[in-house]
Amino acid sequence: MHFNQLKEIIKHLRKVVPCNQCERKFEPEGIQVLSTYGDEGLFYFSCYNCLNQLVIHVTVVDDNDNEKSLNIQAANAPEVSKNDVLDIHNFLAGFNGDFKNLFSETH
Template sequence: MDEKLIKRLMTSISCSVCGERYEGENVRVLGCYTDLWFLSVYCTKCHSQSLVAAVLKDGKHPELVTDLTEEEYTKFHEMAVVDADDVLDLHDFLEEFNGDFSSLFLKEKG
């Protein structure tokens, strides 16, 4: 699964805020772990930025994973835009991350 294909697949997805189709050039791949891809998408119409986790398997339709409600979208829409530093942080995190969510959350709990 290459980045170009991911971007093309994302253009079939509409913005959850205004319903406008995303454009490939506004889709950024933040990182991936096996079939799970983390993407940042920007809507040119309503200027909202969303983080999308997508499960992409060769030969299958992409399955989007998001549990944000419309209210949450509005809330996040009004928050500060994710900047390059945030993306770099996530990139570093994903590079180190071994996919073990249970350990991660146990660690967070302290």
């Protein structure tokens, strides 16, 4: 995933993914790129207002020749203590890549 594409995706995510607790927009300072692989990216959003934390998984999907759209899944960051970003890295270190499971657990 190129840096420019990443920037565009983050811009888009800030537009379409508000905080699911206080419904404010996420600030760029609260957004981290955890990892990217091919057309997939994993982001970590923390809300400056209510300290809510989300893990967001994005897949870039080819709609047709010129259009790309984003498949966005968001889940509350699992068991991450507030302001302790290290924990999300620990979480990822033990994460088996099963996004389906991760995102269905929250329902």
